[in-house]
Amino acid sequence: MKLLHLKRAGLLLGAALAATPLAALELKETPGLDASLPPIAERIPSEPLIVDLKAKGREVGKHGGSLDTLIGRAKDVRLINVWGYARLVGYNDKLELVPDILAAVDVEDGRIFTLHTREGHKWSDGDPFDAEDIRYYFEDIVSDENLTPSGLPPFLLVNGKGPKFEVIDDTTVRFTWEEPNPLFLPELAKSRPPFIYRPSHYLRQFHEKYGDPDFIAKEAEKVKARSWAPLHNKKDDMYNARNVDLPTLQPWVRKRDDSDLRFILERNPYYHRVDSTGQQLPYIDEVIMTVADGKLIPAKAQAGESNLQARNLSFSDITVLKKGEKQNDYKTALWSNSKGSEIAIKPNLTVKDPVWRKLLRDSRFRHALSLGIDRNLLNRVLFFGLGTPGNDTVLAASPLYKPELTSKWAEYDPDKANALLDEIGLTERNDKGIRLLPDGRPLEIIVETAGEAQVQEDALELVTEMWAEIGVKLFAKPSQRDNMRERAISGDLLMSVWWGFENGIPTSEMPPSDYVPVRGDELSWHSWGDHYETRGEGGEKPDWAPAERLMELYRAWLVSKTPEERTKIWDEILQIHAEETIHIGLVSGVRQPVVIKDVKNVPLEGIYGWDPGAHFGIHRMDEFFLSE
Known part of the structure; x- marks a missing residue:
């Protein structure tokens, strides 16, 4: 039996599957990118994920601009890796699990999972993303007791036993358990997933097995790490967005470490998604996350200081937000809160x-x-x-x-x-x-x-x-x-x-x-x-x-x-x-206010939740674009 299998021809998810083959697309360069970067045909996978926005009832967007949003504390910068919601497999708006970063997943007997990466897919620094990056995670991180002393995480265990792991070829790996493992794919689709892949080309330099001992010792001293393992764990930060040198597969990347009050997340020029007109996603150039007192965020949103805001807003803010719409030219959408009870x-x-x-x-x-x-x-x-x-x-x-x-x-x-x-x-x-x-x-x-x-x-x-x-x-x-x-x-x-x-x-x-x-x-x-x-x-x-x-x-x-x-x-x-x-x-069923100012393709009716949902993630924030 094959589940979640997409033909590896650049097709898209669910109802938004694009019928346009890649060869028929006229790829368009993204304005404002660094001129030293390779052309788009060399930046995207040979089989990118092609989004048919019209089939989803959305507008084809245009590139450019900065989206401002407010966060209540500095560590909330990690939400960029939630809202971007690029996952090996993820939920669509029908709550179906579908391939995203992966080109396809073959599932046999509920226990054999064959993962196919996209030929030519690259990390945000241009290095290839392939089977080696999944192998590095499994064999050199979670199977290394120095880095993971607790052993394999629960989603990789069935009756206390881990999987047999195989690299089939450069773009294919296989996990095989003795019994079914229905936890595996839903775990990969979480708002905070386990990231069963790592930028091995970057992290190897900090690993005892691959790195230069003198270099590791010097780097460990810089961050006051006792040995190579805590150094590696500090550098290996796929979720929290603290290491600005760590490559990513998400739509926006943190590359600057110059402030803990204002974070600028820049577009990933190697992102794997394009629209059906040949434009690479995301549309928005950068997301700016500014730290503000959480109690003041509703007032700041009402004053028009945020282009897209749901964080730190609650039902009690709706009346005030509605009053400010005309004066500050924004809309207050009321999304369905996905909690079982408010x-x-x-x-x-x-x-x-x-x-x-x-x-x-x-x-x-x-x-x-x-x-x-x-x-x-x-x-x-x-x-x-x-x-x-x-x-x-x-x-x-x-x-x-x-x-x-x-x-x-x-x-x-x-x-x-x-x-x-x-x-x-x-x-x-x-x-x-x-x-x-x-x-x-x-x-x-x-x-x-x-x-x-x-x-x-x-x-x-x-x-x-x-x-x-x-x-x-x-x-x-x-x-x-x-x-x-x-x-x-x-x-x-x-x-x-x-x-x-x-x-x-x-x-x-x-x-x-x-x-x-x-x-x-x-x-x-x-x-x-x-x-x-x-x-x-x-x-x-x-x-x-x-x-x-x-x-x-x-x-x-x-x-x-x-x-x-x-x-x-x-x-x-x-x-x-x-x-x-x-x-x-x-x-x-209590409504979540979402303030929308000068941003297109944000649904007025949506689901707001953590898992499943990833806040904006399930609605594909990489498809949002600025109207000005």
């Missing part, structure tokens, strides 16, 4: 307090808390009624969506909530009407917040009043993201408020990692996730029946071979979440 209250099922642990794992208690929340009121007060009240689950845009998943145990019914709490045995109350725990303590729930979203704190204020009606006292405790995670690790975190599932629009082909206890950074079950991530060396093995079943289903997904198998697994995972109210979701 706000979710998360009981910590692995809290160390034994009384609370038992109570939080009692489904009747979680159901009572959920039934005690008037989500329609929250939606009206916080989101002008524009959201969808309900659980933290998949959205209607997902093929896995079922309406009952959103509404199960999510109606407002304080009488039923009180009855459930009585049924548990929480019938005693203090003189303030607050129920008492079995050990006599008042039923006071501390819900910690990261202090990053005012709307979460506003929601908790309303929930505090609602829960008081069922004899539950809520205390909102401002904290910080890192502190909350530390308290989850120590088992002291009782409950938190956070965004819901990052991926509220999954397909069956996407791993259900957000929905099962396999991640230690999940505030609902750190200990279980840590146990999985450390392969049993840390945390706790799940000892709660629903969590045990979620793990069984996840393991079944990992060895599944067909979309039908994976859909069945996903359906049960989502059903467990709906039945158990593991997260207490409040409102979903």
Whole structure:
């Protein structure tokens, strides 16, 4: 069986496949490029990815200009490698996995993956990108215990075993596992992918196996690295955009290291995509990312200081942004937020307090808390009624969506909530009407917040009043993201408020990692996730029946071979979440404002999310162009 296979003739993705063969294209030089660069025919692959913009309902663009955007901190410069979203395989706007940097992927039996690079593809410095760059990653980085002491990452392991890796020819490599590996391709398409390729021509000079020892020692001294391995790891920075000397395959490249407040990302003259008129992408010459106080970014966007802005904007900014449109000549698009819920209250099922642990794992208690929340009121007060009240689950845009998943145990019914709490045995109350725990303590729930979203704190204020009606006292405790995670690790975190599932629009082909206890950074079950991530060396093995079943289903997904198998697994995972109210979701479908000033081809209706989505990435920012 062959999946994701594209004929190697310069064809494009999905509905936007270009029927124009490369030979019929009249390639056009990009104005303003360094005259010393080779002509376009020598810069692009012999089989580039050809974009038919008209088939996608977009305009053919024109080259030039600088796009200004604002970021809240210097390290957000790494978002250029998210928004550019050049991936070996990536998601299109239909959430299908399709080749991008690769010309094709052949998949056999769900376990044999043959990757075909594009003949003549080059890194941003003009050096060839080929099979050697994938080999270098696999054999000289993740298989070298000096550079990767933890061993192969999980997406390269099946039942604890790595793949057989082969270089077939200069443009072809093969990964073969003994059993199916459905994690492999979705991992390559992430907003922060593993980059299973590296610019070997650049990194070899810092590798003990290839580099000159004297040169390595001098370079290590410059950055105060103890040996060649930390030096290599510092230079090998495919995601964070800190090493300006590191070549890339992304549409824009950071080449200057002269400021930590204003970053200029220049076009990659060797980028692998062209439009159907023969123009090389990206259209925009450079992206300028300027650091600003995150709290001031909405006002700056309203003042017209950004050409394209979604970062640091939220639903609460929409009214102000709309008011400034005419005066400062921009549009405020309202994209669909892809989170399972805009706000979710998360009981910590692995809290160390034994009384609370038992109570939080009692489904009747979680159901009572959920039934005690008037989500329609929250939606009206916080989101002008524009959201969808309900659980933290998949959205209607997902093929896995079922309406009952959103509404199960999510109606407002304080009488039923009180009855459930009585049924548990929480019938005693203090003189303030607050129920008492079995050990006599008042039923006071501390819900910690990261202090990053005012709307979460506003929601908790309303929930505090609602829960008081069922004899539950809520205390909102401002904290910080890192502190909350530390308290989850120590088992002291009782409950938190956070965004819901990052991926509220999954397909069956996407791993259900957000929905099962396999991640230690999940505030609902750190200990279980840590146990999985450390392969049993840390945390706790799940000892709660629903969590045990979620793990069984996840393991079944990992060895599944067909979309039908994976859909069945996903359906049960989502059903467990709906039945158990593991997260207490409040409102979903909240809109994300996107300010657009003098930029064409930016959709007015879009998906805004991390995985899948890559913020602007899934909408192909390299196809955006400036109108002036």
